[in-house]
Amino acid sequence: MSDARLSGRCLCGAVTFTAVPEHGMHACHCESCRRWSGGVYLSVDCGDSLEVADPAAVGTYDSSEWADRQFCRTCGSTLFWRLKAGGITAVSVQAFDDPGAFAFKDEIFIDSKPANYAFAGDRPRLTGEEVMAQFSDET
Template sequence: MSASQESRGTCLCGAVSIRVMLERHDVSVCHCRMCQTWSGGPMFAVESEMPMTLEGEENVGVYASSDWAERGFCRQCGTHLFYRLANGQHYAFPVGLLDAGEPWAIAQQIFIDEKPSFYDFANDTPCLTGDEVFAQFAGSAGS
């Protein structure tokens, strides 16, 4: 994807719709323990620095899952809608929530040091530990 493209998604019950501009079709796979608990396995997410547009915002619940981030979900059906940094400068959206048919491709795996041993992906991707992920964000905080 060379230019920003709008992607859309809707929760299971239709109470919440989301629109987000994406620069790439890259999917990051997060193996952190929180994502495992939240999604029942690794979280497959597309990321954006641009704010999203929500319809049905009154149906959105937000949970502060850490000092630095929060997770949004539909209060009616429980669909996971987004993960965002508390400063609002980074969003991650479950790839399954967004438009079907996009040419998604796994670009990286993060928190590889928290990945359970019962699965592995065949994709040859960069793999970052939790410390490496935090170092990346710390380095870009001044940008």
Template sequence: MSDAPRTIEGRCLCGAVTLTVQTENPRLRACHCDMCRQHTSGMFISVDTLPGTLEVSGPAQSFASSEWAERGFCGTCGSTLWYGTVHDGMRHPAAGLFEGAALGEMTLEFFADQCPQGYGLTGDHRKLSTEETIAMFTEGDE
């Protein structure tokens, strides 16, 4: 069951970049892939938002981290802003930008079999292996 859409606002560490987005159900998703860990020094956690509602202002920059993905960051303080998929233009904002991680609940982990010891999350949520994650992204099933 989802709630009515609501607007949430977030900002980077220095406040130079602000994000405004709509969400109905701020589910959290974690990714343990090598690139996310290298980019954030941990897992990347995003908040589920309504497509096409993300507005970004300030010195946001993006880095093409692969043929199919980009990673957004603040050009001033370097805060991680989003993970984006090139094929559909979707940007998945970092949960830590929003107060209380947008009050979201963890619902899904990508590349769970690559999660380093000590990084594991508790709770009863879906955990996809590398093979399952790649299949989901190549088949477009979320």
């Protein structure tokens, strides 16, 4: 990805933002992301580059000891997953103005994926244990 700042918004437009995506698109199949987003959560890591025009329009759900999830307070759109320690903000691909701009990088929590769907193509597919090991390697 380039260092281009991209824009996006929620469904109703109450939340507008810009961010600099660092890598390609991730598909998360964990149970929490599936329940939160209504399906697989497609996101791009934007590090700490996220800038929201009106932070008061964003609601936060404290979803675990180490992460929270953010949404539009008006329309409920799924928007951001954030690591509480900082450094990772996974922004919903569908909230960007051009969701087709991102290459499909990997799938995570593949061992939690329901059997009734699968994405075509070859890419890294990491289990939940492999993903969590990456987090512990970074600390």
